[in-house]
Amino acid sequence: MNQPWNSGYVADIAYIEGFYVQQSPARMALACLFGNVAADLPEPDDPATYLELGCGCGIGALVTAAANPGWQVTAIDYNPAHIAIGASLARAARLDNIRFIEGDLASLATSAQADTIPQADFVTMHGLWSWVSNEVRAGIVRLLAAKTRPGGMVHLSYNALPAWQGALGMQRLIYETGIRSGGRSDTQAQAGLALARDLKAVESKYLTESSLSRDLLDTTVAMSTEYLSHEYMSAHWAPAFHADVVAALAEAKLDWVSSVNPMENFPELMLTAEQRDIMNRYKDPLLRELIKDMCLPRQLRHDVFVRGARRIHNEARDAALSGLTVVPIVSPGELQTKIRVPAGMAEVSDKLKDMMVAAMRGPATVGDLMALSSERGNPAELISILVGSHQCQVATRSNGEQPDAANRLNRVFGSRVHSIVDAKTSGGLASWRLGTGLTAPPLLQFMAARLLSGEREDNADAWIKALSADVIPEKHDTVRNVVHTAIEQRLPILRQLRIVPD
Ligand SMILES: C[S@@+](CC[C@H](N)C(=O)[O-])C[C@H]1O[C@@H](n2cnc3c(N)ncnc32)[C@H](O)[C@@H]1O
Known part of the structure; x- marks a missing residue:
């Protein structure tokens, strides 16, 4: 049963723990540069402030704090269970630069508590905007207006229209069935999903005509009940058009810049030539973005805003991009030069391929990689x-x-992994060099913790035994293969990033 204070959002079951690299300052800065807007990334030892609203269990905020000990991180959520989880992880890791605040975003900006929240260089909200009421959204905008410093960057993800229009009926069906079935939100979501699947089986028009509804009903079978209840059982869930979100955030003097997903800013990769021709008839960025949203299956948008956009020319943008350092997060043998994009399979040019191969050798600036070719890139x-x-x-x-x-x-993250079967959430490992985290499944977190405690990979048999506790004997060989593949392919990456010692 939900709580009296929940104001329509799910509060009787904690949300899944997750780390999402789109919330990192480097990705926000990259989005600014892609949008021809100046972006100040703090120098290595500069103090900076990072604010997360609707932080859930706070994994992203914890990773940011641990990767940047000179920063001040604030993480806010109204669910005391989430705050307790995040604060207890911070205590276990003895992080002294993160503060978890239990507060309702509907009213926080006008409360005395707001005075204690510093102005932020980076603000992030993932999975919040589309799931809360208009009143909470208005409170968020008030807080952004007060707490984003001039030049500060804001990342906001939300369910987008028109991509979601084909599944509006499905969500409503799940929600209305759920609240009538009683019990905790996870039970409610399952009751709603069961009815939706039954109706799909008898060819319900709106559950079969929409590929989104059809696919979602299939993929939800394997999803965690915590995720599903937060996704479908909010009374206020409302996907939004990009232009409406841009208008709402303008009230906080925030200018929309671009998408945090870099390839989405390249129409050549996203749209067909004919679609691009139509989009290119228009200069208005909002209309161009709407045309993209009409052509792409973009259900979850990750947008970046800035308070006070300092526009820069292509030359300054290219100089800033060339100065950035990139590090590989896959092993050289895994490099893909054929990339699946909405416009089809993109095969990169030979020139780009050479640069990508070089990028796999270790940290390099974009400028150094570009210098490998005599042609202007x-x-x-x-x-x-x-x-x-x-x-x-x-x-x-x-x-x-x-x-x-x-x-x-x-070490704290890894010590919580007791079986390979835990592998449900998308976790992270804090990295000083990345200034954020590396996306890391529980297996990698487990291995990192063991290596940080002084073990070596030649102890793999003991790791396999520990990770197989919940696994049926016939699957032990699979666990063995997974662990050895991770040692071969992932461990060199962890070592290169200094996340684990040599
Ligand atoms: C879908 S979860 C996302 C959590 C986290 N950002 C993540 O991606 O893992 C939405 C979060 O917003 C929080 N939330 C909902 N309404 C809120 C409110 N009025 N004030 C503060 N937090 C709220 C919920 O408790 C929940 O943790």
Whole structure:
């Protein structure tokens, strides 16, 4: 049963723990540069402030704090269970630069508590905007107006229209069935999903005509009940058009800049030539974005805003992009040069391929990679392919060792993994060089913790035994293979980033 204070959002079951690299300062800065807006990334030891609204269990905020010990991180959520989880992880890792605040965003901006929240260089909200009431959204805008410093960047993700229009009926059906079925929100979501699946089986028009509804009903079978209840059982869930979100945030003097997903800023990768011709008839960025949204299956938008956009020309943008350092996050053998994009399979040119191969050798500036070719290249294209295809990340610090705080948090994360079957959430490992986290499934968190405690990978048999506790004997060989593959392919990446010692 939900709580009296929940104001329509699910509060009787905690949300899943997750780390999302789109919330990192480097990705916000990259989005600014893609939008021809100046972006100040703090120098390695500069103090900076990072604010997360609707932080859930706070994994992203914890990773940010541990990766940047000189920063001040504030994480806000109204659910005391979430705050208790985040605060207890911060205590276990002895992080002294993160503060978890239990507060309702509907009223926080006008409360005395707001005075204690510093103005932020970076603000992020993931999975919040589309799930809360108009009153909470208005409170968020008030808080953004008060707490984003001039030049500060804001990341906001939300369910987008028109991509979601085909599944509006499905969500409503799940919600209305759920609230009538009683019990906790996870039970309610399952009751709603069961009815939706039954109706789909008898060819309900709106559950079969829409590919989104059809696909969602199939994929939800394997999803965690915590995720499903927060996704479908909010009374106020409302996907939004980009232009409406832009108008709402303008009240906080925030200018929309671009998408945090780099490849989405390249129409050549997203749209067909005919679609681009139509979009190019217009200069208005909002209309161009609407045309993109009409052509792309973009259900979840990740937008970046800035308070006071300082527009820059292409030359200054390219110089800033060329100065960024990228590090590989896949092993050289895994490099993909054929990349699936909405416009089809993009095969990169030979010139770009050479640069991508070079990028796999270790940290390099975009400028150094570009210098490998005598032809004039486009740094935005190179970095958007490397980062957008999840094969590289931007390193905000090109050298330096992991701070103790990062090691402590990574050990805490790994010590919570007791079986490979835990592998449900998308976790992270804090990295000083990345200034954020590396996306890391529980297996990698487990391995990092063991290596940080002084074990070596030749102890793999003991790791396999520990991770197989809940696994049926016939599957033990699979666990063995997964662990050995991770040692071969992932461990060199962890070592290169100094997340674990050599
Ligand atoms: C879908 S979850 C996302 C959590 C986290 N950002 C993540 O991605 O893992 C939405 C979060 O917003 C919080 N929330 C909902 N309404 C709120 C409100 N009025 N004030 C503060 N937090 C709220 C919920 O408790 C929940 O943790």
